[in-house]
Each structure stands twice: as structure tokens, then as C-alpha cells.
Amino acid sequence: xxxxxxxxxxxxxxxxxxxxxxxxxxxxxxxxxxxxxxxxxxxxxxxxxxxxxxxxxxxxxxxxxxxxxxxxxxxxxxxxxxxxxxxxxxxxxxxxxxxxxxxxxxxxxxxxxxxxxxxxxxxxxxxxxxxxxxxxxxxxxxxxxxxxxxxxxxxxxxxxxxxxxxxxxxxxxxxxxxxxxxxxxxxxxxxxxxxxxxxxxxxxxxxxxxxxxxxxxxxxxxxxxxxxxxxxxxxxxxxxxxxxxxxxxxxxxxxxxxxxxxxxxxxxxxxxxxxxxxxxxxxxxxxxxxxxxxxxxxxxxxxxxxxxxxxxxxxxxxxxxxxxxxxxxxxxxxxxxxxxxxxxxxxxxxxxxxxxxxxxxxxxxxxxxxxxxxxxxxxxxxxxxxxxxxxxxxxxxxxxxxxxxxxxxxxxxxxxxxxxxxxxxxxxxxxxxxxxxxxxxxxxxxxxxxxxxxxxxxxxxxxxxxxxxxxxxxxxxxxxxxxxxxxxxxxxxxxxxxxxxxxxxxxxxxxxxxxxxxxxxxxxxxxxxxxxxxxxxxxxxxxxxxxxxxxxxxxxx
Amino acid sequence: xxxxxxxxxxxxxxxxxxxxxxxxxxxxxxxxxxxxxxxxxxxxxxxxxxxxxxxxxxxxxxxxxxxxxxxxxxxxxxxxxxxxxxxxxxxxxxxxxxxxxxxxxxxxxxxxxxxxxxxxxxxxxxxxxxxxxxxxxxxx
Ligand code: SF4
Numbered sequence: 001x002x003x004x005x006x007x008x009x010x011x012x013x014x015x016x017x018x019x020x021x022x023x024x025x026x027x028x029x030x031x032x033x034x035x036x037x038x039x040x041x042x043x044x045x046x047x048x049x050x051x052x053x054x055x056x057x058x059x060x061x062x063x064x065x066x067x068x069x070x071x072x073x074x075x076x077x078x079x080x081x082x083x084x085x086x087x088x089x090x091x092x093x094x095x096x097x098x099x100x101x102x103x104x105x106x107x108x109x110x111x112x113x114x115x116x117x118x119x120x121x122x123x124x125x126x127x128x129x130x131x132x133x134x135x136x137x138x139x140x141x142x143x144x145x146x147x148x149x150x151x152x153x154x155x156x157x158x159x160x161x162x163x164x165x166x167x168x169x170x171x172x173x174x175x176x177x178x179x180x181x182x183x184x185x186x187x188x189x190x191x192x193x194x195x196x197x198x199x200x201x202x203x204x205x206x207x208x209x210x211x212x213x214x215x216x217x218x219x220x221x222x223x224x225x226x227x228x229x230x231x232x233x234x235x236x237x238x239x240x241x242x243x244x245x246x247x248x249x250x251x252x253x254x255x256x257x258x259x260x261x262x263x264x265x266x267x268x269x270x271x272x273x274x275x276x277x278x279x280x281x282x283x284x285x286x287x288x289x290x291x292x293x294x295x296x297x298x299x300x301x302x303x304x305x306x307x308x309x310x311x312x313x314x315x316x317x318x319x320x321x322x323x324x325x326x327x328x329x330x331x332x333x334x335x336x337x338x339x340x341x342x343x344x345x346x347x348x349x350x351x352x353x354x355x356x357x358x359x360x361x362x363x364x365x366x367x368x369x370x371x372x373x374x375x376x377x378x379x380x381x382x383x384x385x386x387x388x389x390x391x392x393x394x395x396x397x398x399x400x401x402x403x404x405x406x407x408x409x410x411x412x413x414x415x416x417x418x419x420x421x422x423x424x425x426x427x428x429x430x431x432x433x434x435x436x437x438x439x440x441x442x443x444x445x446x447x448x449x450x451x452x453x454x455x456x457x458x459x460x461x462x463x464x465x466x467x468x469x470x471x472x473x474x475x476x477x478x479x480x481x482x483x484x485x486x487x488x489x490x491x492x493x494x495x496x497x498x499x500x501x502x503x504x505x506x507x508x509x510x511x512x513x514x515x516x517x518x519x520x521x522x523x524x525x526x527x528x529x530x531x532x533x534x535x536x537x538x539x540x541x542x543x544x545x546x547x548x549x550x551x552x553x554x555x556x557x
Numbered sequence: 558x559x560x561x562x563x564x565x566x567x568x569x570x571x572x573x574x575x576x577x578x579x580x581x582x583x584x585x586x587x588x589x590x591x592x593x594x595x596x597x598x599x600x601x602x603x604x605x606x607x608x609x610x611x612x613x614x615x616x617x618x619x620x621x622x623x624x625x626x627x628x629x630x631x632x633x634x635x636x637x638x639x640x641x642x643x644x645x646x647x648x649x650x651x652x653x654x655x656x657x658x659x660x661x662x663x664x665x666x667x668x669x670x671x672x673x674x675x676x677x678x679x680x681x682x683x684x685x686x687x688x689x690x691x692x693x694x695x696x697x
Binding site for chain 2: 004005006024026027028176179180181182183184185186187191192195196211215216219220222223224226238240242245246247249267268270275276280283284285289291293294295298299303305306308309310312313325330332333335337345346348434438549552555556
């Protein structure tokens with residue numbers, strides 16, 4: 001995020017794009033409500049009538065898969081109605097002419113057949129956005145989980161640049177992401193193209209610095225593979241071994257059948273985790289680790305805040321902390337590695353990363369947290385980026401960049417007439433091994449999860465509320481339970497992805513954004529079928545659930 | 558005697574501060590603590606998300622010993638850490654020798670382990686395996 005979570009409530013306008021804070025991040029949702037109480041205007045773009053949509057001054061019910069067209073229409077209005085900040089664009093941005101050229105073809109009227117949003121609503125929204133003294137854009141997985149995602153993020157950033165909404169508190173754009181430490185894993189270089197601190201692996205000086213610190217002759221200079229490429233890489237014989245650390249791709253990735261086939265074909269699968277999960281069923285060796293609560297370290301919050309999490313209890317069983325397991329592996333492979341505690345590791349990393357250098361454990365503890373960049377020991381950290389409107393580009397200017405809209409890959413047809421979009425569940429988390437083992441959270445919702453469906457579609461396909469039904473795509477079929485709600489738009493159904501029996505990723509498609517490689521979790525074609533014998537269906541569900549739990553617990557006994 | 562440890566919620570990027578309250582080495586409850594983003598408040602996940610630490614086996618059991626199998630048709634059996642590490646490292650070195658370092662891929666974890674563990678993982682992959690094939694589920 002360019003700015004901080006607490007700043008949300010002091011903004012004068014929140015533009016909430018494809019982000020359902022109430023279900024994903026309740027504490028962020030609270031800031032949105034508070035902003036409204038303090039008089040902020042709220043505009044929401046979402047195909048569903050979400051909680052944010054409900055409290056909004058303006059709701060743009062967008063057709064699923066039309067994000068880029070709508071963002072371009074927004075830019076079109078800002079420019080053609082002359083609502084943008086000329087002075088700011090002149091001084092702090094570049095690329096305006098070609099940007100203007102592209103978005104000129106996207107008047108709200110011209111793209112209404114794509115976006116499904118009334119042109120007057122788009123115009124009104126942009127007049128409000130441009131007039132607000134401080135405006136903050138919040139976006140979520142409704143943007144990032146499409147085949148065209150990075151382009152849309154750049155497009156949203158363009159709206160903030162056009163209106164000068166950067167470089168001070170309560171403005172900018174904020175992706176509020178899924179898992180707790182996604183920001184942190186990026187920060188410390190768990191990406192195929194950068195070392196810790198966002199230092200490029202293709203930069204020879206950077207490589208030399210890390211090689212020296214790590215005591216090796218050289219480091220690889222080729223950008224690595226992305227996770228979503230695994231099924232293809234395995235099929236092509238390029239990938240032979242997979243070391244899976246604290247993730248469950250056999251549950252959370254798109255096109256699960258493809259992922260399982262890859263896991264089966266690999267010559268070696270190492271799993272390091274705290275619970276038995278679906279991926280571990282394919283492993284050759286499983287290394288048991290300590291869990292949150294049993295070890296300490298630093299997490300990064302979504303707004304770049306380093307915070308210290310601590311150990312509360314002793315682990316049970318013959319388990320080890322993750323970094324100790326990695327050290328054992330390194331030593332066994334002939335590379336001496338030894339750490340006594342997380343602080344030693346943190347200090348090694350700080351020394352190598354100019355943007356984190358001043359964020360010591362001591363400072364994190366005494367301040368409660370430190371937001372990077374924090375370049376020096378006497379620097380307090382950085383609540384908002386781009387102060388003085390200097391951007392992270394060689395010439396310091398913000399880039400205005402527009403892309404043409406691309407339709408989602410898989411279109412509905414006679415056989416698969418509905419769009420499936422995957423969403424998240426308020427009480428649960430990712431692949432659910434942690435929350436699913438919390439009895440209180442389990443009582444909130446349990447297998448097989450729900451399919452949210454509009455009442456018109458339910459009537460059309462003969463689906464009753466709370467009834468079990470089959471849903472299938474070209475890739476698979478699962479059982480799920482209907483929840484009839486007119487918060488869902490007609491023509492699209494929604495499933496949460498935490499469920500093991502009702503696993504919606506049996507249905508999704510491995511079509512990825514060309515840059516971020518995020519699969520298109522938000523759009524594939526499906527059909528639904530009612531089940532006449534509900535009693536048998538309930539039995540089937542219980543049997544499948546018991547079988548799965550047995551398969552997961554059997555290896556441990 | 559109750560003890561309180563201040564920590565950070567592991568369930569979303571809001572990064573709420575909370576106290577884990579323990580009695581006789583077991584967690585008994587969580588309560589909101591004054592963090593920058595949450596100011597003492599928590600959602601349900603923050604309040605009850607610690608329960609899995611008591612190994613409830615509601616959904617799946619905690620892993621407590623290294624598990625191994627020498628062929629995929631076998632069931633898993635418990636093994637020592639020495640044997641698990643020996644097996645995993647030897648097989649990785651064989652694969653590296655036969656197909657090159659880029660035939661190995663690893664993930665980081667965007668969940669409980671934290672920044673230090675992830676730092677060490679990417680160091681292991683880059684400096685020891687010799688590849689940049691490391692990525693995480695940023696996408697879910
Ligand atoms: S308490 Fe809720 S909002 Fe806060 S970090 Fe945990 S999951 Fe997120």
C-alpha cells in the first residue's frame with residue numbers, strides 16, 4: 001500500500017474497487033465505516049452488493065470481467081471533462097499523450113455494453129473523485145485475481161496520478177491482500193526476480209553484494225520460475241523436485257487436477273508444514289515445524305509495517321523452527337549455516353537491504369512497529385510513500401499507462417451458462433488447516449461451504465435454498481450448498497475457496513496474468529444441477545468428509 | 558498464574574496486535590492489544606484463531622514427527638530428523654547433479670513462519686540449491 005491502514009479513516013473519499021473488506025479484513029472494514037462517520041464519501045465498484053456497496057454513496061455494479069474497461073472509462077471522464085489536475089500531471093508524471101490516446105476510445109457510453117454500468121454513474125463517480133480534497137483507492141482480489149490484473153492496478157494508479165492523489169496522508173492506492181504475511185514474503189525476496197529488499201537478481205552489483213555476504217562464489221542471474229507455471233514445467237520435464245514450505249498448492253491453486261498430476265509426476269516432493277494437508281499426501285518426506293504461537297519473528301502488515309510476533313507456548317512433539325530446518329538442510333548439502341535466533345537473521349538481512357537498514361528489533365519493539373522504507377538508525381519509518389511526489393522510477397516521475405481491455409478467457413456458452421467467481425469466507429483463512437482446526441470458527445461455517453446464487457438463477461435451475469447441488473466446469477465437478485441471495489448478481493455464482501469437499505478450485509482455470517501470473521480465480525464458465533435425493537446427497541457429503549479426514553490423519557498415526 | 562504475551566495476529570494483513578493469555582503453559586484466550594492498525598480491536602479470527610494450537614484434530618492432525626516413504630506406493634512412516642534431512646538433502650543433490658539447479662523449485666510461506674524463516678529459505682534456494690526458482694502464493 002502506498003499509504004497506511006489508519007489513514008483510511010481520515011480520507012475524504014474512498015474508492016473501493018473489487019474489495020470486500022467486511023469479509024476479507026474486518027478491521028479495515030471498521031476504518032471504512034469510521035471514514036463514513038467522519039463524513040467521507042464512498043464509491044464502490046463490485047458486481048455484488050457487498051457490505052461496502054451497501055453503505056456507499058454510489059455503487060457501480062460492474063459486469064464480472066470488465067475491470068480494465070471501467071478503469072479506462074474513469075480516466076476518459078477525468079480527461080474529457082477536464083477534471084484532472086493539470087499542474088500535477090505536468091510536474092510529476094509522464095506518458096500523458098499516449099495514455100490519453102488509449103482511453104479516448106473508452107467513453108462510459110462506448111463501453112457500457114462491456115461494463116454494464118450506466119454512463120451517468122461513471123461520470124458522477126469521477127466528478128466526486130476529482131473534487132475530493134483527499135481520495136484513497138482500495139482494491140482487492142476482485143482486481144488481482146483476473147487474467148488482466150497488473151494492467152488494472154496500473155490503471156487505478158493512473159487515476160490517482162491524474163488527480164494528484166499521492167505523496168501525502170490519506171491518499172494513494174492500497175491493495176489489501178489476502179494472507180497475513182504476503183507483504184513480508186515479498187519484502188524478504190521470496191520471489192523469482194528479486195533478492196530481499198526488492199533488489200534485482202539481474203543486477204550484477206546486487207548479486208556480487210549478496211554472494212560476498214553469503215560466502216559463495218556466484219549467485220544465479222536468471223529470473224526463476226513462478227509457482228503457477230509448475231504444471232507446465234513438470235509436463236515439459238523441466239522441473240523434478242519441489243520443496244513446499246507452509247503452502248498447500250493442492251488446495252489453493254487453480255485447476256487442482258493439473259496440480260495433482262504435477263505433484264504425482266515430480267521425482268521429489270518435500271513438504272514442511274504444521275498440519276497434514278492435501279499437498280503433503282503427495283510428499284516423499286514431511287518435515288514438521290513449529291506454528292505461530294510457538295516461535296517468534298517479524299511479520300509485515302499490508303501497509304509495510306514490520307511488527308514483532310512472539311512465542312507464547314512450547315511446541316509439542318518432535319518439531320523444529322523453520323529456519324533451523326533450513327540450516328540443517330544447508331549443512332547437509334555442504335554449506336555451513338548456523339543461527340541462534342531470529343534477531344541474528346534479521347540483522348544479517350538489514351545489513352544487505354538499504355530500505356530496511358534502520359528497522360532494528362529494538363526500534364520495532366519500542367515503537368510497536370516500523371513501516372519501511374527505514375534507511376537509517378535514527379529514521380522513524382515511512383507511513384506514506386512518494387513524499388514530494390517522487391516515484392520509484394529512474395527519473396522520479398509517475399508513469400501514466402493505459403492498456404486495452406481483454407475479455408476473460410473462458411466465456412459462458414449453452415453448456416456452461418454461468419460465471420463462477422471465487423471469494424473468501426469471513427471466519428476462515430486460505431486453505432483452512434489453521435482455522436479449520438479451531439472449534440469456535442468451525443461452528444461458523446463448515447463443509448461443503450456455500451454457493452451464492454441470485455434468486456432468478458436459482459428459480460431458473462430449480463435450486464432451493466440450503467439444498468446440496470452439483471456444480472461443474474470443463475475441469476471438474478464438486479458438491480456444494482446453495483445460498484440464495486440477491487447480493488449476488490444474476491448470471492454469476494460465487495464460491496469461497498476454503499472448502500475441501502466443495503473445493504471450487506477443481507473448477508477454476510489455470511489462465512494467468514502475463515505479468516503477475518495470478519490465475520483467473522474470478523472467472524470461469526460453469527453449470528449447476530439440482531440433486532433430487534437430498535438425503536443421499538447429505539450422506540455422500542459426510543462420507544467424503546470422513547474419508548478425507550481419514551486420509552489426512554492416517555499418515556500421522 | 559496467568560501470563561500475557563503480546564503478539565501479532567497471523568490471519569490477515571491488517572496485522573492486529575493481540576495478547577495471548579496462557580495458564581500452565583496453555584493458551585486460554587486472546588484479547589485485543591493496542592496496535593497501530595487495530596487499536597485494541599479484533600475480529601473473530603483474531604479472537605479464536607489460536608484454538609488450533611491445542612491440536613484439536615477437528616479437521617486434520619498436527620505433524621509431530623518427520624514422516625518418510627521411500628516409494629510412493631508405501632504408506633508414510635515416522636523417522637528421525639537425521640534420516641529425514643539425510644534423505645531430503647541427498648535426493649536434492651542427486652537431482653541437481655543430474656538435471657541442473659533449475660530442476661528444483663521451492664516455495665516460501667506467506668502465513669505463520671515469518672520474515673526470518675522466509676529469508677533463510679530464499680538464501681538456501683539461491684546460495685545452496687543455486688537457482689532463483691522460489692515463489693509464494695501471493696496470489697490467493
Ligand atoms: S484480528 Fe481479524 S482483522 Fe485483525 S489481523 Fe486478525 S484476521 Fe485480520
